[in-house]
Amino acid sequence: MTETNTPVPGPEGARVGVWFVGARGSVGATAIAGALAVRAGLAGETGMVSRLPEVAVAGLPELAGLQFGGHDVSDVSLPKRVEALVDAGVVPHGLPAALATELARVDARIRPGVTGSERPQREIAAALTADLRAFREDNGLDRVVVVDVSSTEPPVRVTPELLTLDGLEQALDAGESPLPASSLYAYAALRADCSVVAFTPSPGPRLPALAELAETVGLPWAGSDGKTGETLLKTVLAPMFAMRALKVRSWSSMNLLGGGDGRTLADPANAVSKTATKGQGLEAILGHRVDGPLHIDYVPDLGDWKTAWDMVSFEGFLGARMSLQFTWTGCDSALAAPLVLDLARLVARAHQAGRVGPQAALGFFFKDPAGSDVHALSEQWEALRTWCAELAEAEERR
Amino acid sequence: MTETNTPVPGPEGARVGVWFVGARGSVGATAIAGALAVRAGLAGETGMVSRLPEVAVAGLPELAGLQFGGHDVSDVSLPKRVEALVDAGVVPHGLPAALATELARVDARIRPGVTGSERPQREIAAALTADLRAFREDNGLDRVVVVDVSSTEPPVRVTPELLTLDGLEQALDAGESPLPASSLYAYAALRADCSVVAFTPSPGPRLPALAELAETVGLPWAGSDGKTGETLLKTVLAPMFAMRALKVRSWSSMNLLGGGDGRTLADPANAVSKTATKGQGLEAILGHRVDGPLHIDYVPDLGDWKTAWDMVSFEGFLGARMSLQFTWTGCDSALAAPLVLDLARLVARAHQAGRVGPQAALGFFFKDPAGSDVHALSEQWEALRTWCAELAEAEERR
């Protein structure tokens, strides 16, 4: 095994493609520019979990070998978006110039995105599938992972045709368009033999009909909603209170953020998806409902930098009332981008290893871990470690 | 197994004594009053780790059966001290009156403490040992745990006679007095066949000669320096940064506290012991030295309530600079007292089970875990859980 900083190359030297839905957004653009920068020796791997030996051991496809493409509904080109991220303080000065050719090459591979209501979804799905197949073939790729980093959608009402694969296919055959965009992308991905990562809280592959499709076609997927900030902290702090038999009385949270994600979440309909995924961890860890508001506020002035303030009121021996407050000042895209790259490589590896369905062991990365109800970060880390060790062994036994 | 809230009674119904060095201090008095209050149904078990099923399973001696005694150099009686803790907001109003008889009974068992320079330490040790034996015999106890909750001492220079048991005994025979008070208490305890808990950062049982004595006489001990506040947080937050491959650039800490402990630590000589134990965890967890000041300040106005502020500056992908700040407002004695009771019961159980030497699995409770270099709280929790499960099995196999 090579050293900490260099991930173990994929055993078979597989060529892996990463297809971002929302490739021109903050997270997508930071991930692409970041991967290119690391490859060019212009940036390090800080923030990439895959550089830790416990994870690298799994035998992941090399970062340097990843090929990028994507869908987006935005007309702002990738190079322009990266420039904007420089102004926002996310991407270092100088990078856009140094990576100009490469960024332009990726931008050329970005295809128009869909909202899902342009025409009957059967037709849209076919077009999306064709995009994915073309990407794989044109670039001689062995495998493609579709990673959703597009804007958060509102939650969806799970109507009967979203409950079973059969029902869904019949509806599509009938010219209906029952899927939210995120799930339409997931459908197309699975039909194009691509594995899926749902980094947003949108329904995506989590609808029962979609989950069934993944089983049917034998593909792995992971989700959902990347755990990068306040929720990350909650899932290390709440276990501390639990292990110390302290009683959490209330937990109040305020999240201030600007950027595109902030703008999207300023719409209460979209925010519901996020507050739902953010809220569930505490209760799961502490074993009881916890009082306290959870706000997400759009403060344009803050740009891509998020400030979260939490106040935990708790009780100790003899009724003593105590409190913990924290303020997290984080650059959301810089936190998300390396995890997105980690996930792409981990799910590609799972695909290679023949894993199918929601990868519970990747719950470490998510606010709402598909296939798992474990939220405590250290337990998730153990699960991830074990999973990576198993893949390492599997490799060796070959 | 009984329910969460009632610890499993000691299998043999053993009568266990808990002897506090520093019984009239904030922690000692809160632990005694708290145990009496729980026994009388006037308080719950919040903050007691032993109430968690994973720990209770070990088969601990019942809280209600513990007998208390101790040494202290203070003349302020235990009931008076508890009254003061009411004024300080640590102990609820009404408790001193409700527990008056019981508190007076315990107070009558508190014997004059020593500084270690009153007379040759051989003689002092004999007197302390006699106190402990009398406590055990007068109260028909099966086992006694000596728990040091006295004022923090300065670090000690480890001279040759503190390195081996032989060397120590020769020095004592020669009329010398080489031991700091905390180690003199530990010596007397071990010689009186008592197990030991070092809740303070003082040298106590950690000097090589003392550790050797524990092995020789076949007794278990645990230490040192209870992990109750800022350091507790550090040992859940630092692993989070490590697991996410984020680079901690600096970690600055400020602790404001009043009370007796604050007054003691206002003396820089004593504070050195504390800052040493507080500092080591971060480096152990992160694998590199971390910049940043660590202050402990005596602010009399705050009484037994401590406020700690920490600021962590860290770096993510593409060099993004981010920060986490937290403010912890805790009642130190209310946090420490239940752990002290837990430890007394756990070490008594270890004694009963024939365990010898530093109990690494109790590192969960300490800033400077004797016998272990694991600092991450979740790893410590796993070790504790395993240890308790083993004791449970051992019991069943009998």
Added chain:
Amino acid sequence: MTETNTPVPGPEGARVGVWFVGARGSVGATAIAGALAVRAGLAGETGMVSRLPEVAVAGLPELAGLQFGGHDVSDVSLPKRVEALVDAGVVPHGLPAALATELARVDARIRPGVTGSERPQREIAAALTADLRAFREDNGLDRVVVVDVSSTEPPVRVTPELLTLDGLEQALDAGESPLPASSLYAYAALRADCSVVAFTPSPGPRLPALAELAETVGLPWAGSDGKTGETLLKTVLAPMFAMRALKVRSWSSMNLLGGGDGRTLADPANAVSKTATKGQGLEAILGHRVDGPLHIDYVPDLGDWKTAWDMVSFEGFLGARMSLQFTWTGCDSALAAPLVLDLARLVARAHQAGRVGPQAALGFFFKDPAGSDVHALSEQWEALRTWCAELAEAEERR
């Protein structure tokens, strides 16, 4: 003139009555119990602006001479309410017992409150007026101040009959009930020749018809919405940014509180009144609209203790982005009660001195200063100081 701690006695030794609308609420009960405690030598004057020489100089009626009564819709007796405030940590242990007789005596003077829809408001007003007259006569009082510390009402739509006194009287004559409760109380007060303090954000005396009535009957009043916490801080911090030519980019605020006030404000209809008064100061001081959310959340667990967190994002020279965060942990009733007593005495003094209408110089106490658009605390202090000095001179010239 006597010393700082003893307010200058009213020049004529006037007997002043204070009538609380909401006498059994947290603020009302704390003010009454507090005044009785100070009088009995059981508490000091911390938090009372009237103890400062600059204010005391105005020649205020003595605190010890105030007589209390009030209206409330609650059946919980004043002594019971004060007991609850002891449990909440607002009122010191022992006080209810020490003041039992006096509290009972005040409680006996509390009359049933009204919501305003019991019967035609003409009749209700007559009953309230009778209550006030009886209070003045039964207790041989020279003057009565009616202080509204009842639950916050929703804002009211200002219909034509609320615009002029004539219009209002005609509506009342016609058997209509156009007034919100707070304004009905203010109407009755002014008709009973009582001055008025609006400590809540409810409409009270601020409706045009009511303000006209105060002019007509020649009575002073002050309001509205006591400035005790986060807004207080805003009105000293915002001027700092302005004086230093720093550009405030956004100001985000979160208020967590329990208690009765918290419960009332958990209803969005009521909260509108509060967020309106809280929001206006910043813009007035900075001269431009400021972005950022303002939340008030009901967190029952916090009881009468409020925690507010604010984050100010600002810009300096060469575009440098900086921030200020603060956390205020305050006991709302302990902050409000002494101001309520100050206001009662100041408005009684204004009444004695023949002042009429909104007392702009009392804007120092309020989030939404009636008769003034000055919000910066130091400017308000200067205005208050000048006003008090004038009253002192007026007295001397007599």
Added chain:
Amino acid sequence: MTETNTPVPGPEGARVGVWFVGARGSVGATAIAGALAVRAGLAGETGMVSRLPEVAVAGLPELAGLQFGGHDVSDVSLPKRVEALVDAGVVPHGLPAALATELARVDARIRPGVTGSERPQREIAAALTADLRAFREDNGLDRVVVVDVSSTEPPVRVTPELLTLDGLEQALDAGESPLPASSLYAYAALRADCSVVAFTPSPGPRLPALAELAETVGLPWAGSDGKTGETLLKTVLAPMFAMRALKVRSWSSMNLLGGGDGRTLADPANAVSKTATKGQGLEAILGHRVDGPLHIDYVPDLGDWKTAWDMVSFEGFLGARMSLQFTWTGCDSALAAPLVLDLARLVARAHQAGRVGPQAALGFFFKDPAGSDVHALSEQWEALRTWCAELAEAEERR
């Protein structure tokens, strides 16, 4: 009078020179680059008090007309220093290139600084004076202000020869070198007919002999120690507590900073000067000593960005214990630079108007206001406003 953003030009179109002692430090370089940027239309006047109408009215020399020069002991050229400030995030990208010619021109005017022990101080003073005269003559300046922004010195023991001008001159004549460097610079400045601004806490013009010299030669000066961050906040928050009759029980402060200033203050000898000036305001405002630590810590990782955390514990009515915490994250040089430019212009104006000695009305800018014991910011603002208005009138009367 022109608009807010354009300061009133000096009535006589005077050509004013600003001579920085420490011209290549963070503050010096930011001030120079900033002034050049504003002049070139590349930056705005945010953070400049002189842009406020109340100050601009005084008739200040135009920013665009200022000529810069200075002394420094550092060999790092001004353009290089400005580059470093870009990397530190203080100065915007692109500025060094845009201002390259101008920066080089100023750098050419920077003369080697002195420590004061190179040779007898009589000789050094003569050389420094010659430098200043040459600067004035070579550039055809009407007036020169010497602004000390060099590294903080340790406090000095005031020996007899520092007490009177006569004593000082005799000592210099005798070949002695009694002056700390900052005072030697001030001596030379005054002897060269330059006014002086002491932006550091170093002794500078504050030694009695120097203050006497200023009177003798009839020159104005201002100092000392710029009030830019935590202390600024203290001087708006402490008056709030005072005006509300709340009792401040303790005030604890922690300042974390990197940069050159941080490195200098990491030496406890130098830090004494700073903690002395930082400490005095609170007591002056509150009228009593206030408990609580005050730390300044060097955390290299933070660079030019300072984080200060303060916790104020205070008491209200009925003994309620409350607290206020704040965290200030500021860019020290961006805060200081515009004030330094303001001060240069204000003191030049005072010089022109014939003012002599310490300018108490400029206390607004300082932690340790020379000639004044007023610390409350709003009172200082009133004094500044009045002073500026007087100068405006003086002008008009001419």
